[in-house]
Amino acid sequence: MLGRAVPAVLVMIALGCSARAGDIEGNVIIQHKLTKRKVTASADPYQRGTAVVLGSDQEKDPLSFERTHVVIYLEGDLGTNKIEAELNQQDRRFSPDLVVVPVGSTVSFPNLDPIFHNVFSLSKAKSFDLGNYPKDETRTVTFPKPGIVFVDCHLHPNMSAVIVVTPNRWTTKADASGRFVLPDVRPGSYTIVAWHKSAGFFRKTVRVTDDHAANVDFTIPLNEEGVVQQARR
Amino acid sequence: MRMRFATRAFLWSFVPFALLLAGSFWGIQQRVQTTVRTGLRSSLREAQMSMARLRQETELQNNRFLRIVAENPPLKAGLQLLLLNPKSGSARLTLEDQLREIAENLHFDFMLVSNSDHAPLAGIVRIDNQLVAIDIQHMKPPEQGFFVLGENTYQVASFPIDSNQENIGILSIGEHFDLSEFSTPEVLAQSGKVLRSTVPNASAAELESALRYCGDQNECETQVAGETYLTLAADTITLGNGYALRSLQSVDSVSRPVQRVVREVFLIASFGALLAAAALSLFSSRWIVQPIAGVVSSLRQSEQTGTLPSFETDRATIHEIRELTDSFTRAAAAVQESRQNLQQAYLEFIGSLAGALDARDDYTAGHSRRVSEYSCVIAEILNVSESDLEVIRVGGLLHDIGKIGVMDSVLRKATKLTPEEMALVQQHPSIGRRILEGVKGFQTYLAIVELHHENWDGTGYPLGLAGLKVPLSARITHVADAYDAMTSARPYRSALSHESAMREIKRCAGTQFDPEVVRALVEADEMGRLPRSRDAEPGRLVSVPRRSEAS
Numbered sequence: 088m089l090g091r092a093v094p095a096v097l098v099m100i101a102l103g104c105s106a107r108a109g110d111i112e113g114n115v116i117i118q119h120k121l122t123k124r125k126v127t128a129s130a131d132p133y134q135r136g137t138a139v140v141l142g143s144d145q146e147k148d149p150l151s152f153e154r155t156h157v158v159i160y161l162e163g164d165l166g167t168n169k170i171e172a173e174l175n176q177q178d179r180r181f182s183p184d185l186v187v188v189p190v191g192s193t194v195s196f197p198n199l200d201p202i203f204h205n206v207f208s209l210s211k212a213k214s215f216d217l218g219n220y221p222k223d224e225t226r227t228v229t230f231p232k233p234g235i236v237f238v239d240c241h242l243h244p245n246m247s248a249v250i251v252v253t254p255n256r257w258t259t260k261a262d263a264s265g266r267f268v269l270p271d272v273r274p275g276s277y278t279i280v281a282w283h284k285s286a287g288f289f290r291k292t293v294r295v296t297d298d299h300a301a302n303v304d305f306t307i308p309l310n311e312e313g314v315v316q317q318a319r320r
Numbered sequence: 321m322r323m324r325f326a327t328r329a330f331l332w333s334f335v336p337f338a339l340l341l342a343g344s345f346w347g348i349q350q351r352v353q354t355t356v357r358t359g360l361r362s363s364l365r366e367a368q369m370s371m372a373r374l375r376q377e378t379e380l381q382n383n384r385f386l387r388i389v390a391e392n393p394p395l396k397a398g399l400q401l402l403l404l405n406p407k408s409g410s411a412r413l414t415l416e417d418q419l420r421e422i423a424e425n426l427h428f429d430f431m432l433v434s435n436s437d438h439a440p441l442a443g444i445v446r447i448d449n450q451l452v453a454i455d456i457q458h459m460k461p462p463e464q465g466f467f468v469l470g471e472n473t474y475q476v477a478s479f480p481i482d483s484n485q486e487n488i489g490i491l492s493i494g495e496h497f498d499l500s501e502f503s504t505p506e507v508l509a510q511s512g513k514v515l516r517s518t519v520p521n522a523s524a525a526e527l528e529s530a531l532r533y534c535g536d537q538n539e540c541e542t543q544v545a546g547e548t549y550l551t552l553a554a555d556t557i558t559l560g561n562g563y564a565l566r567s568l569q570s571v572d573s574v575s576r577p578v579q580r581v582v583r584e585v586f587l588i589a590s591f592g593a594l595l596a597a598a599a600l601s602l603f604s605s606r607w608i609v610q611p612i613a614g615v616v617s618s619l620r621q622s623e624q625t626g627t628l629p630s631f632e633t634d635r636a637t638i639h640e641i642r643e644l645t646d647s648f649t650r651a652a653a654a655v656q657e658s659r660q661n662l663q664q665a666y667l668e669f670i671g672s673l674a675g676a677l678d679a680r681d682d683y684t685a686g687h688s689r690r691v692s693e694y695s696c697v698i699a700e701i702l703n704v705s706e707s708d709l710e711v712i713r714v715g716g717l718l719h720d721i722g723k724i725g726v727m728d729s730v731l732r733k734a735t736k737l738t739p740e741e742m743a744l745v746q747q748h749p750s751i752g753r754r755i756l757e758g759v760k761g762f763q764t765y766l767a768i769v770e771l772h773h774e775n776w777d778g779t780g781y782p783l784g785l786a787g788l789k790v791p792l793s794a795r796i797t798h799v800a801d802a803y804d805a806m807t808s809a810r811p812y813r814s815a816l817s818h819e820s821a822m823r824e825i826k827r828c829a830g831t832q833f834d835p836e837v838v839r840a841l842v843e844a845d846e847m848g849r850l851p852r853s854r855d856a857e858p859g860r861l862v863s864v865p866r867r868s869e870a871s
Binding site for chain 1: 393394397398401404405408410411413414417418
């Protein structure tokens with residue numbers, strides 16, 4: 088126990104964070120690039136007829152991209168707060184490409200491109216087809232069940248986004264360094280889940296006390312292409 | 321026609337050369353043309369075969385692409401979107417955008433989507449490596465065949481887009497069709513109208529007329545812009561309806577360098593032949609003409625001098641020339657002989673004349689012959705030339721010819737002559753001169769005849785000339801005449817002895833006679849060359865003494 092606490096305290100001191108009792112905090116450690124990203128050029132350059140460079144990865148640090156795409160939440164019906172989120176279609180991309188909402192929330196899908204888009208999903212948590220709609224129109228979808236919802240466009244197979252519908256309001260994303268905090272968790276024992284689109288689910292049990300903050304680290308291993316497919320459906 | 325020998329030789333040697341050269345030049349040119357045509361034909365066919373193979377492969381690949389692309393669900397969705405919103409600009413933009421992405425990924429240069437009624441809906445085309453939308457309101461790109469846009473040409477193929485067993489549209493895909501990829505100049509035409517051409521320096525109208533000329537012929541030869549082209553229809557490449565692709569190859573441009581080489585070679589050869597013919601004819605004619613010229617010049621010389629020609633026959637190595645000069649020489653010898661005969665006849669005539677003159681008087685018989693003899697002896701001692709000796713010999717024979725004009729009564733008078741008679745006798749040199757003056761060829765003897773009685777001191781007759789004014793021949797004859805007169809008997813006196821005569825002559829040397837001539841006479845006497853006895857009988861005709869006898 089003491090042997091496990093010492094490095095955490097050291098890390099807290101080193102980072103200078105003010106972790107409070109009731110917080111769950113930790114690190115997501117990713118050592119390999121997980122996502123094969125295909126970046127398509129925006130519609131505007133096409134309009135001007137410039138040459139298009141496809142498949143370039145614009146992220147400077149691919150691992151930090153991976154860390155920011157890890158969703159952390161607690162399992163169990165702990166109470167929700169419905170929110171309204173936006174998932175734009177801009178420059179032939181979904182922006183952002185990852186949205187995390189508590190169950191019962193509503194997401195709107197405004198089209199900011201001069202071309203049509205046709206947003207749809209075939210996921211179990213929520214399947215929908217918003218149909219073709221042009222610039223400056225929007226459609227909204229409410230997500231009554233928790234789960235992972237993959238969003239695509241009929242017209243543009245390169246476009247994809249993920250909406251993670253979590254079972255309660257304790258949900259967060261890791262920052263670029265992999266650090267996350269779930270604040271104000273009542274003392275007790277919980278199952279904490281980390282999810283990544285390509286790597287899948289990682290579950291750990293965490294015990295929250297009044298004394299000090301709980302610390303959970305996730306080490307996300309290298310995944311083969313097959314694992315990615317498994318995780319999606 | 322009169323021409324020089326050299327010209328004639330040149331013509332005869334050069335004309336066959338020229339004919340031979342011209343004939344072979346023509347033949348080789350024909351051969352070059354045929355070879356070039358055959359080579360071009362096979363190269364055209366080969367180029368076309370390889371091109372066709374290449375294009376068939378790419379066409380096959382395009383067809384596969386096309387089939388896959390036509391089944392592309394987003395494209396179908398885009399098309400359906402546009403079909404539902406035909407007036408929507410952003411729907412067209414969406415489809416164009418999709419086409420761009422496909423074209424970018426699969427490297428197509430042209431894409432067009434039409435509806436099932438073949439009306440174009442949206443399209444993009446690659447210009448300067450940029451994919452731009454086609455303004456389908458203003459142009460109607462074909463679904464099959466060739467699409468010509470500005471500088472670019474695209475070869476287009478199409479495939480239907482089906483959805484649920486129902487045709488909803490047509491997808492056309494094109495790639496740059498670059499005529500310069502062909503190894504030969506090409507003409508692309510649609511229904512006889514030229515779309516594109518890589519034939520240098522040929523206008524569309526010229527090419528169209530050439531295509532009309534060729535018509536349906538697979539292979540034909542035609543004129544374009546003044547050049548001969550061999551053309552081959554590209555029937556092995558599948559084209560749309562009404563399209564025709566023809567490979568052309570300029571016969572002239574290929575054969576021109578070869579022909580230039582041939583022409584150069586023949587120019588050099590003919591120039592060489594010209595030079596060779598000129599040199600040969602010059603040399604040969606000089607060989608032949610030079611001996612002839614020699615003969616001609618010696619003939620001319622003889623014409624000028626009046627002497628008969630003589631030829632250096634050994635110089636003429638040519639048989640004919642030798643014959644010519646030989647016959648000339650023979651003719652000349654015949655003339656010479658007849659002339660000598662004539663001369664002989666003259667001399668014999670003179671001799672007989674002199675003999676007849678001498679025969680008029682017994683006392684003077686043989687006088688002329690002897691004077692001639694003595695004169696010759698003196699002249700030889702004085703070293704006169706051969707020709708002068710001959711003159712002196714004949715002159716001696718003739719010296720008293722003038723006595724023909726003196727009456728016999730005076731000449732044969734036995735008593736002393738009266739002064740009148742003496743004057744008559746003293747006229748005989750002048751008479752002799754008058755007689756011989758008119759006879760051609762006797763002028764050389766006039767001096768002896770006229771002046772053989774002139775004295776050294778100028779006391780003689782008829783002119784009274786003194787010393788060296790009297791020619792040597794006359795002075796010699798004077799001494800010889802005096803000696804013979806003194807040693808001969810006269811009707812009015814007996815002959816003096818040789819010694820007395822010599823004494824008398826020596827006494828008169830320097831007054832009556834030239835001392836030199838007298839000295840020569842004395843020398844001749846001392847050498848015993850003066851005949852002491854009279855060998856000629858009086859009244860006998862004297863024969864002309866031979867030179868050998870005289871010496």
